[in-house]
Amino acid sequence: MKLSTKGRYAVMALIDIGLNSNGKPVSLADISERQDISQEYLEQLFGKLRRSGLVTSARGPGGGYVLARAPAEICMSDVILAVDEELRVTRCDGDAVNGCVKGERCCAHDLWSSLGRQMMYFLESVSLEDVVQKRNLALAASIKQTTARHVRPLM
Template sequence: MKLSTKGRYAVMAMCDLATHAEGKPVALADIAERQEISLSYLEQLFAKLRRGGLVKSVRGPGGGYLLAHKAADTRISDIILSVDEPIRATRCMPGQPIGCRGNQSRCQTHDLWEELGNQIYLYLSSVTVEDVTARRILGTSGVMPGGCGAEDVSPLLAEAGE
C-alpha cells in the first residue's frame, strides 16, 4: 500500500502550519518553500482542507492560513480523508459485496488487506498533528544515521558495543 503525495503533502503542510503559525496566519508560499512542495499544488490541497473544516483562511495583507482546531485535536486521518485520499489496502471498494477480480469475486487474501487498511486508519486516527510536531511518534528519523533529519548516533552505538 502506498499513500499518495496528496495525503503525505497535506500532512506535511498541516504540521508545518502548526509549527509556524504562532497565532498568526501563515502564507502558503512560506509552507511551499519550507516543505519543497509546489505552491499551486498546496493551493489545491488547502482548498480541500478548508472545505473539510481543518484550516481557516485569512485574506488581505499578512493573510494566510490558520489551523481551524488545536493541533492536539487535529487527527492525521482527518487530514488525509479531507484531501480525498482513501485509506485502504485493497483494490476493492470497502463495503461492496463484489471483489476486484475479473469474475467479481474477492481474492483469498482480501480480508488480510482489508484489515491492514483498517489498522492503518486506526493508527492514523490515534495520531494528532501535535504528536507529530512534538516528535512523539516512534520512528527512526532521529535515530538512524543518514535518515531524513537524522542525528549521528555512532557514538551511541560505540557505547553500546555495536
C-alpha cells in the first residue's frame, strides 16, 4: 500500500484535534509540536481540509481549527481524499486503460485493484470518533463485515 505523508499526517492531525479540542480551536503549532509535523506542512494540509468541509478555522488569540462535523460523521476515507491522496497498491493507473506493463494490464491488476477497493471500504467504515475513542472491537468488526462480503464459499 502506498499512502504518502499527506494522507498519514492529515489523519494524525484530525485525530489530534479530536483528542485535544474539547470544543475549542486547536492551533497548528500545538498539533505540530505533539505530532512532530512541520507547521508549514500542516498549513498546506489544513487548507485542503478546510475546503473539503472537514475543519473550520478561528482567527485571533486562542484561534486554530475545530472539526466542522461531529467526529462520528467524518470517515477516515474523507480525510485521505480531502488532501488529494490516492491509495495505490499497484503501479497501475486506475483501470489501466493505458496498460500497466508494456501497454497491457499486468497479470495481478485485478487482485491489486480489489485490494485497493477493500482498503477504501475499510477506511469508509471507520469514523474519526472510532479512532479517537480507540474502538478496537468496532474496527475489528468492520474488517470482518468487509471481508465477509467478498469471501467466496468453499466448494
